[in-house]
Structures are given as C-alpha cells and as structure tokens.
Amino acid sequence: MIKRIGVLTSGGDAPGMNAAIRAVTRAAIAKGLEVFGIHDGYLGMYENRIERLYRKSVSEKMRIGGTFLGTARLKEFDRKEVRQMALDNLHKYQIDGLVVIGGDGSYRGGLDLSNMGMAVVGVPGTIDNDIGGTDYTIGFDTAINTAVDAVDKLRDTSNSHRRCSIIEVMGRNCGDIAIWTAMAVGAEVCICKEFGIDLQEVIDNVRKAAQSKRHAIIVVAENMVSVEELARQVTENTPFEARATVLGHIQRGGSPTVRDRVYASMMGVKAVAALIEGKSHHCVCYRKGKIAVIPIEEALIDNNTDLLEKYEIFKLLW
Numbered sequence: 001m002i003k004r005i006g007v008l009t010s011g012g013d014a015p016g017m018n019a020a021i022r023a024v025t026r027a028a029i030a031k032g033l034e035v036f037g038i039h040d041g042y043l044g045m046y047e048n049r050i051e052r053l054y055r056k057s058v059s060e061k062m063r064i065g066g067t068f069l070g071t072a073r074l075k076e077f078d079r080k081e082v083r084q085m086a087l088d089n090l091h092k093y094q095i096d097g098l099v100v101i102g103g104d105g106s107y108r109g110g111l112d113l114s115n116m117g118m119a120v121v122g123v124p125g126t127i128d129n130d131i132g133g134t135d136y137t138i139g140f141d142t143a144i145n146t147a148v149d150a151v152d153k154l155r156d157t158s159n160s161h162r163r164c165s166i167i168e169v170m171g172r173n174c175g176d177i178a179i180w181t182a183m184a185v186g187a188e189v190c191i192c193k194e195f196g197i198d199l200q201e202v203i204d205n206v207r208k209a210a211q212s213k214r215h216a217i218i219v220v221a222e223n224m225v226s227v228e229e230l231a232r233q234v235t236e237n238t239p240f241e242a243r244a245t246v247l248g249h250i251q252r253g254g255s256p257t258v259r260d261r262v263y264a265s266m267m268g269v270k271a272v273a274a275l276i277e278g279k280s281h282h283c284v285c286y287r288k289g290k291i292a293v294i295p296i297e298e299a300l301i302d303n304n305t306d307l308l309e310k311y312e313i314f315k316l317l318w
C-alpha cells in the first residue's frame with residue numbers, strides 16, 4: 001500500500017494543470033497519504049527540487065492558468081542513468097507513487113519510470129487533445145475558447161476592411177484545435193494534417209464568400225503551410241486582401257474554463273484512486289462520458305477516429 005506520492009507537471013503547460021494538482025493533493029491527503037510536489041517536471045525530479053504539499057498549498061490555485069509547480073523539458077530523460085538519479089531522489093522522500101500530468105512525451109517518460117519500479121499514473125494535460133484513448137485532454141477547452149475569442153475579434157476588423165483573415169492555431173500533430181475553432185467560427189476553410197490542404201479549394205471557398213459577405217476566415221494548424229505565403233496567394237487570387245495572424249502561446253494561457261477545471265478535478269481524484277488500487281503504468285482518460293483508467297501504451301496510440309465524419313460535416317458547411 002502506497003503512503004507517499006509525488007505529483008509533477010511536464011512538457012507543454014495547459015490551463016487546468018493547477019486544478020489537477022489541487023485534486024491530486026486534496027484527494028491523496030483525504031485518503032491519508034502524504035503528497036510531494038516536484039518542481040519543473042522531470043528536471044526538478046532530477047535536480048531534487050521537491051517539496052511537501054498540504055491542503056493549503058493548493059488553495060486559490062484552481063482558477064489560475066499555467067502550473068504553479070512549473071514545467072520543463074529534459075531531453076536527457078530518455079537516458080536510463082538520468083532517470084535512475086531522478087528515481088533516487090524520489091526514494092530519498094520515500095515516495096512510492098507518482099502522478100505525471102502532461103502530454104504524450106511526459107507519458108513516455110512515465111512509462112520508462114514505471115518499468116524501473118516506480119508506480120506511475122498519468123493525467124492528460126495538453127491543449128492539443130492529442131493523446132490516444134481519451135476524448136479529452138485538460139487545457140483543450142480553454143485553448144479553443146481562447147482561439148475562438150481571438151478569431152471573433154479578427155472577424156470584426158476583417159469585416160470592416162473587406163479582408164480575409166488567416167489564423168494559425170496550435171496543434172502540431174493533431175488538428176483538433178484547428179477543427180473545433182474553424183467549426184465554431186464558421187470558417188470558410190480549415191487546413192490541418194487530417195483534412196490536408198487543397199489550394200484550389202481554399203481559393204474557391206474564399207471567392208464564394210466574397211460574393212455574399214465582407215470577410216472570410218481560414219483556420220490553419222501550425223506547421224501545415226506558411227500563413228504569410230497563403231495570404232499572398234489568397235490576395236492574388238480572390239477579391240479579398242488577406243492578412244495572416246499567428247495566435248501562438250496565447251492559446252496556452254488564461255484562467256481555465258469550467259470544463260477544464262471540472263475534468264481536471266475528476267481526473268486528479270481518479271489518478272490517486274488508481275495508485276491506491278495498486279495500478280502502475282496506467283493513465284486516466286475520459287471515454288464515452290466516463291473517467292476511466294487505461295494502460296499508458298494505449299494512450300500512446302494515435303486514434304483520432306471521428307475525423308472523417310467531421311470532414312464530411314465541414315464540406316456541407318463551407
């Protein structure tokens with residue numbers, strides 16, 4: 001039976017991570033465990049920057065974006081001797097279970113640690129919604145709301161000037177932020193890995209928009225195309241002058257939405273329950289309306305299965 005658990009946030013930060021840390025801390029204390037916060041993810045674990053957390057340590061944190069424990073990237077964590085030194089630090093505090101809040105990279109690190117004997121349970125914290133086996137990752141809802149708010153503002157000005165706004169959103173390996181944002185703002189086109197890019201379709205859709213309104217919106221997932229170059233093509237080939245905006249890290253910040261706070265809270269509690277049950281190399285997920293626990297390996301498989309359906313819906317709306 002575990003007695004002391006560690007909690008860390010790792011990789012890209014996401015709004016709602018604080019709510020997850022709070023839930024882990026409070027649920028663990030309620031179950032009679034001691035909790036230790038590890039600063040800056042695996043880096044702080046390696047550098048022995050670990051502190052005891054109490055109920056009060058997590059007061060007033062829920063509504064704040066980012067992660068109060070900090071996060072970092074430690075490339076060397078794929079080396080066994082680096083992980084062993086980090087594990088030795090956990091042993092100094094007699095920590096026998098670890099909650100890793102992060103994305104797929106953090107999960108890989110967690111899996112490696114569990115293979116070295118530490119009980120690890122992951123909680124999906126990433127704005128990209130790119131973890132397998134779960135319909136939801138903490139931070140996604142806040143990120144898409146931030147993106148939609150920004151596009152709504154851009155629409156006001158592009159409507160005044162008869163322009164096409166091209167907005168690059170985050171989501172390097174997963175088009176969910178682009179797809180949800182595009183659908184929510186009624187974009188003319190959504191360009192992402194899953195939908196691909198067809199320049200003629202872009203031009204046709206923007207020209208069609210120009211026949212009936214004063215603006216057009218194109219949402220592009222990062223790393224797909226140069227938005228500046230796309231703006232040049234749209235300006236040359238349609239009646240609209242196009243302007244590109246890269247939203248960037250603004251999508252990672254801000255006070256988490258209700259959905260992110262509530263899911264983070266439920267997932268944090270579930271992670272503690274899983275550790276108490278003796279689970280390791282598992283992670284929490286949200287599937288078919290329920291919070292569940294699955295092996296980390298399942299979460300590392302790409303299974304964005306409903307994309308075709310979304311694409312068909314889009315084609316009817318464009």
Ligand code: ADP
Binds near residue numbers: 076103105109110
């Ligand atoms: P995210 O968790 O948001 O996907 P990263 O991919 O940057 O973010 O991963 C966060 C950290 O997890 C990395 O800096 C590294 O310390 C650790 N990590 C990532 N991949 C591995 C791996 N294959 N083996 C061990 N540790 C890893």
